[in-house]
Amino acid sequence: MSSNPRDESLEALVGQKYRHGFVTDIEADTVPPGLNEDVIRLISRKKGEPYFSFDWRLKSYRHWLTMREPHWAHLRITPIDYQAISYYSAPKARDDAPKSLDEVDPKLLETYDKLGIPLHERAKLAGVAVDAVFDSVSVATTFKERLAKAGVIFCSFSEAVQKHPALVEQYLGSVVPYTDNYFATLNSAVFTDGSFVFVPKGVRCPMELSTYFRINAAKTGQFERTLIVAEEGAYVSYLEGCTAPMRDENQLHAAVVELVALENAQIKYSTVQNWYPGDESGKGGIYNFVTKRGECRGASSRISWTQVETGSAITWKYPSCILTGDNSVGEFYSVAVANNYQQADTGTKMIHIGRNTRSTIVSKGISAGHGQNSYRGLVKVLPNAINARNFTQCDSLLMGDQCGAHTFPYMEVRTPTASVEHEATTSKIGDDQLFYCLSRGISEEDAVNMIVNGFCKVVFKELPMEFAVEAQNLLAVSLEGSVG
Amino acid sequence: MSMLKIDNLHVRAGDKQVLNGLNLEVAAGEVHAIMGPNGSGKSTLVQVLAGREGYEVTAGSVSYNGRDLLALPPEERAREGVFLAFQYPVEIPGVNNVYLLKAGLNAVRTHRGLPELDAFEFLALVREKMKLMHMDESFLNRGVNEGFSGGEKKRNEILQMAVLEPTLSLLDETDSGLDIDALRVVANGVNGLRRADRAIVMVTHYQRLLDYIEPDRVHVLSGGRILKSGDKALALELEKRGYDWVRQEAAVA
Numbered sequence: 001m002s003s004n005p006r007d008e009s010l011e012a013l014v015g016q017k018y019r020h021g022f023v024t025d026i027e028a029d030t031v032p033p034g035l036n037e038d039v040i041r042l043i044s045r046k047k048g049e050p051y052f053s054f055d056w057r058l059k060s061y062r063h064w065l066t067m068r069e070p071h072w073a074h075l076r077i078t079p080i081d082y083q084a085i086s087y088y089s090a091p092k093a094r095d096d097a098p099k100s101l102d103e104v105d106p107k108l109l110e111t112y113d114k115l116g117i118p119l120h121e122r123a124k125l126a127g128v129a130v131d132a133v134f135d136s137v138s139v140a141t142t143f144k145e146r147l148a149k150a151g152v153i154f155c156s157f158s159e160a161v162q163k164h165p166a167l168v169e170q171y172l173g174s175v176v177p178y179t180d181n182y183f184a185t186l187n188s189a190v191f192t193d194g195s196f197v198f199v200p201k202g203v204r205c206p207m208e209l210s211t212y213f214r215i216n217a218a219k220t221g222q223f224e225r226t227l228i229v230a231e232e233g234a235y236v237s238y239l240e241g242c243t244a245p246m247r248d249e250n251q252l253h254a255a256v257v258e259l260v261a262l263e264n265a266q267i268k269y270s271t272v273q274n275w276y277p278g279d280e281s282g283k284g285g286i287y288n289f290v291t292k293r294g295e296c297r298g299a300s301s302r303i304s305w306t307q308v309e310t311g312s313a314i315t316w317k318y319p320s321c322i323l324t325g326d327n328s329v330g331e332f333y334s335v336a337v338a339n340n341y342q343q344a345d346t347g348t349k350m351i352h353i354g355r356n357t358r359s360t361i362v363s364k365g366i367s368a369g370h371g372q373n374s375y376r377g378l379v380k381v382l383p384n385a386i387n388a389r390n391f392t393q394c395d396s397l398l399m400g401d402q403c404g405a406h407t408f409p410y411m412e413v414r415t416p417t418a419s420v421e422h423e424a425t426t427s428k429i430g431d432d433q434l435f436y437c438l439s440r441g442i443s444e445e446d447a448v449n450m451i452v453n454g455f456c457k458v459v460f461k462e463l464p465m466e467f468a469v470e471a472q473n474l475l476a477v478s479l480e481g482s483v484g
Numbered sequence: 485m486s487m488l489k490i491d492n493l494h495v496r497a498g499d500k501q502v503l504n505g506l507n508l509e510v511a512a513g514e515v516h517a518i519m520g521p522n523g524s525g526k527s528t529l530v531q532v533l534a535g536r537e538g539y540e541v542t543a544g545s546v547s548y549n550g551r552d553l554l555a556l557p558p559e560e561r562a563r564e565g566v567f568l569a570f571q572y573p574v575e576i577p578g579v580n581n582v583y584l585l586k587a588g589l590n591a592v593r594t595h596r597g598l599p600e601l602d603a604f605e606f607l608a609l610v611r612e613k614m615k616l617m618h619m620d621e622s623f624l625n626r627g628v629n630e631g632f633s634g635g636e637k638k639r640n641e642i643l644q645m646a647v648l649e650p651t652l653s654l655l656d657e658t659d660s661g662l663d664i665d666a667l668r669v670v671a672n673g674v675n676g677l678r679r680a681d682r683a684i685v686m687v688t689h690y691q692r693l694l695d696y697i698e699p700d701r702v703h704v705l706s707g708g709r710i711l712k713s714g715d716k717a718l719a720l721e722l723e724k725r726g727y728d729w730v731r732q733e734a735a736v737a
Contacts (some may be wrong), residue, residue, distance in 0.1 A: 431537075432574040436628075439534050439570075440588030440644065441562035441595070450587065454578030454627065 030089040035082055037061065040189055043088050047158050047192075050165050053172075060178040060188035067182050073316055073345040074374040074406055078250060080287070085221045085252060087190045131156060131195045131211040143207065150206050152236075153198040157225050160196030167198055171229050175258040175295045175322070183254040183316075184291040187223045191256065194224035199234035199265075208464050210239040221252040228258070230265035232298065237268040239467055250278075250313060255290045263298030263325065268306070270463050271319075272471055275311035282341025282370070285313025292319035293349075296328030296357075304331040305348065306462040308471040313342060318376065320349035323357035323385075330359040333459040335471070338371025338403065339479060347377035347408075352385035352418070361392040364456050367403035368479055374406040381418040388418040396426040397455050399448075399479065449476050485550070487512045487683050488533075488652060493544035495525075495532055495708075502528045504708030505544070510652075513680040517694055517719065518687045520705035521727045526687040527571060529705070530654040533685075534568035535561050548652065562588070563595035565651030569641040569658050571687075576628035581640070582610060584628050589647055613646040616676060618669050634661040642673040653677065655686035659693040671696030691723040704730045 031042060040061050044054040069080070131154065147154050153164060160168050178188040195211040213224060230236055253275060259267050269292075278285025288311075294303035305319035321330025332348035350359035365373040373396065381388045396405030407424050429451055437447035453460070453472055460468045488510040495503035502525045510516050518526055532539050533546065535558030546553040553561060576584070590600040601609065607624075614623065617639050629637050638658055645653055655674070659667055674684065674697050686697065694702070694716060702718040703710045706727060711734040712718065722730075 433576050435534075435536050435558065436570065436574045436576070437584065437588075438558040439536075439562050439568050440584065440648070441559055441591035442584070442587050443559055443591065446587060446591075450579050450584065451576055454576055457578035 030086050033084050033086045035061075035085070035087060035190070039087055043190060043192065046088065046090075047161065049161050052165065052169050053161050056173065056178060057189050057191075060185050061190075063179055064182070064185040064189055067185060069182055073376070074372065074408070075314055075316065075343050075345050077287070077314060080250075080252060082186075087221060087223070088192055131209075146206070147209075151200045151203050152205050153196065154209055155196055157191070157194040157196050157227065160227075164196070164198070167229070168196065168227065171227055171258070171260055173258075175260060175293050176256050176291050181291060183289040184256050187225060187254050187256045187291070190221075191223045191225035194226040194255070194257075195228075195238075196226070197228040197236060197238060199228075199230045199236045201231040201262075202233045203231075204234070205236040208237050208239060210241070212241050221254065223253075224255045226255070226257040227260075228267055228269070229260045230262065230267050230301075232262045233264045234262075235266045237270070237464060239270040239272070239464060241272045241274070250285060250287050252287045253289070253312075254287075255292075257290070257292040257319075259292075259294030259303055261294065261296050261298060261301035261303050261328075264300050265298060266302040266304075267294060268304045269294070269319070270467060271305075271307040271309070272463075272467055272474065273307065273309045273311050273315070274474055276313075277311045277340065277342050278313040280340050280369075282313070285342070286311065288312035288315045288317065290315075290317040292317060293322065294320070294330070295322040296325050296330060296354075298328070299325040299354070300327045301325050302329040302331075304333070304462065306333040306459065307335070307346075308456075308459070308463070308474065309334070309336040309344060309346060310474050312344075315342075315344040315346055318347050318349055320351070321359060322351045322353065323359065323388075324353045325357075326354040327356045327358075328354055329357070331462075332359075332361045332363070332377075333462045334363045335366070335456045335459045335475070336364070336373055336375075337366045337475065337479065338368070338373040340369040340371065342369075343372045345374040345376055347375045349378040349380070350390060352379075352381040352388040352390070355384065355386045355388075357385055357388045359388075359390045361390070361394075362458055363392075363394045364459055365394070365396045365405055366399070366452065366455070366475075366479065367396065367405050368399035369403060371403045372406070373404065374408060376408040376410075378410040378412070379420055380411075381413045381415055381420065383414045385415055386417050388415065390418075390420045392420075392422045394422075394424040395455065396424075397452065398426065398428045448479065452476075452479060486510060486547075487549055488553075488685070489547045491545050491547075493529075493532075493546065494542045495528060496540045496542050497528065497538065501542075502539075502708055503532070506705070506709050508703065508710060510683045510685060512651075512683055513678075514700045515678065515684045515686070515697060516701045516703065517699040518685065518703050518705050518710075519689065519691075519719065519722055524706045525708045526705050527656055530568055530656050530685070530687055533561075533654055534558060534566060559591070562648075562650075563592050565592075567645055567648055567650030567653045569638075569645055569653065569655045571656040571658075571660065573629045573632075573637045573641055575630045575632075577630050579628050581626050581628050581630075582607075582624050585610065585644055585647055588644070592648055610643075610647060613643055616646060617643045617673050619643060635663065635666040638662055638670060639666065639673075642670050646673055646677060649677070651682050653682070653684045655684065655688075657687055657689065659688055659690060667693070667696060691719045694719050706731055706734075 040057050044057055176184050178185055199205050261267050275286035275288055296303055303321050309315050323330050330350050336344045336346050338344045348361055363375045365375055367373040375394045379390045394407050398405055405426055409422055411420055413420055433451050434447055460471055463471055486509040490508040493503050493506040520526055541554055586606050593600055702714055704712045712730050
């Protein structure tokens with residue numbers, strides 16, 4: 001029974017390549033590699049920013065110089081040469097920034113079509129408004145007018161800094177201060193583009209909002225910054241997707257996302273992250289070092305993070321909730337995949353400050369090949385957070401015997417009225433469950449998909465409908481042939 | 485011709501020789517019971533027949549309807565009509581019980597050149613079989629064996645068997661952990677599947693099961709080989725006298 005006829009077809013499946021690895025050949029305006037105050041002035045000037053923004057960048061840069069790269073995560077990182085990275089790259093526009101989709105370079109539209117993200121509104125994506133960020137700039141935002149009618153502002157961050165400076169100044173850095181951590185501080189100094197969302201009091205955003213991030217240029221970093229504000233009673237659901245070409249060198253992606261929910265507001269933030277993960281031997285891939293944090297500032301507000309992390313060579317991110325308002329709710333649903341030589345160190349922080357605050361953490365880690373997957377989470381309940389409640393569930397699924405799963409739960413509870421629950425399981429696919437399916441006539445590939453999707457089901461059902469299907473497909477591609 | 489012909493089968497699991505020259509022939513239409521002391525290799529036998537990895541066949545052969553069964557991967561065996569009712573059915577959280585069953589049935593049907601059943605046809609079929617197994621509707625929406633009691637798991641195995649209509653059914657201690665009512669239901673399910681063109685091999689510790697599913701042949705498996713075969717009377721004798729006398733008899737011979 002040792003020579004199983006299945007093994008050969010598995011080999012073929014393992015050979016499946018990353019599907020978004022192409023490069024768009026487009027003329028780009030890229031600043032030379034290196035980081036100093038002049039580069040920061042240059043970025044700010046290119047963006048035509050007001051003084052407050054420039055000043056903030058400079059403060060951040062000067063602070064960054066005093067900091068050291070963190071190494072506490074369960075990751076092996078090839079040293080990053082911050083002077084070898086270009087901090088700004090934009091597709092060369094014919095004149096200036098495009099004013100409508102008709103002025104967007106057709107090559108760019110083609111790129112997004114290839115990725116399955118049609119930017120033409122006539123080919124609209126199931127009623128989803130899209131902001132497309134290509135390297136350092138936003139190239140198009142769809143459905144702007146329809147959103148404006150509802151009072152919703154959805155535009156690129158660069159545009160927001162120019163057109164809504166007061167709002168940006170009020171909220172920028174209010175959740176993730178520029179001194180927060182090494183990568184967030186770097187981002188604060190050199191951030192290029194990203195999305196800005198403002199949903200005014202009492203407005204329910206009429207459609208899903210989505211940003212699509214694409215790294216194209218070589219030897220560049222992507223430092224996007226996203227800020228979402230939901231005023232009293234507002235609701236918004238936002239999704240981001242990411243891809244990059246296949247390159248041999250590692251590329252740095254250090255983003256910051258800040259969410260602010262005022263009283264009774266709700267923000268649902270979903271991520272389907274599929275940056276290039278590197279090849280089967282671990283060469284190349286994106287370093288995804290991201291700071292995401294939301295503050296439930298008002299009473300009874302709610303922030304939900306849902307993430308499906310299938311890409312990147314290294315993922316280092318902890319989407320977190322600061323539960324300041326009484327009765328506020330924070331949620332974190334995550335599926336993280338580490339296949340081949342991918343490494344993921346991800347989780348969340350739930351900081352309970354207000355009374356009766358509640359948080360839920362559901363983390364599903366899948367490790368295959370030589371992948372290393374760590375859940376790292378902090379639940380902190382401060383003395384005033386009377387009756388705070390947390391439920392944490394961390395499940396790990398191992399495929400094969402070369403991979404690893406690790407769980408690092410931290411709890412800090414400073415009130416006796418709090419209730420904190422933690423459940424963790426680790427299971428191995430490949431033996432009992434797989435054989436059970438096979439013995440019912442189901443093929444190995446279908447069986448693995450079935451088991452993995454079942455494992456992730458509670459997270460997938462938090463995703464907007466259209467993306468839940470995409471997430472399932474993505475997972476199937478990322479794990480094809482991982483059992484053998 | 486026998487449907488299943490096991491010839492001089494030797495199987496090793498790790499360092500341990502579990503089966504040691506086992507011979508067994510099962511003809512279509514027959515029900516065989518395999519009994520024997522703990523650790524005699526009963527479960528290993530059915531697992532190897534179903535194609536579980538982790539066992540090494542060091543000698544011997546198994547032919548099923550004239551084909552080399554051991555050369556087929558497990559999913560092919562299932563599609564060819566071999567079914568294993570597990571002693572310990574696994575839980576697969578998040579995967580719908582019926583979804584798994586539908587995927588299995590359609591894989592088997594496609595293999596047989598039959599059209600796949602759509603959701604409505606499939607549901608009608610499952611509902612009919614569920615009635616037979618005295619299972620309530622909630623089974624439809626639960627995860628595969630997720631949170632099932634021991635008895636529910638066993639019933640679910642026989643439900644799957646009833647839906648898949650296998651040619652050769654292997655029942656691995658399907659009676660263990662069942663109360664008398666559940667045993668009756670399970671036995672009825674199995675008996676409902678007896679047909680001239682199908683065969684059943686059941687592994688059991690207890691003669692009790694054989695009161696409900698009457699075997700044509702009873703075999704005593706010990707030390708990795710079949711030491712004695714007989715009819716239903718042998719099972720009664722085993723219940724009275726245990727296994728030692730069979731072993732002694734075999735040692736003398």
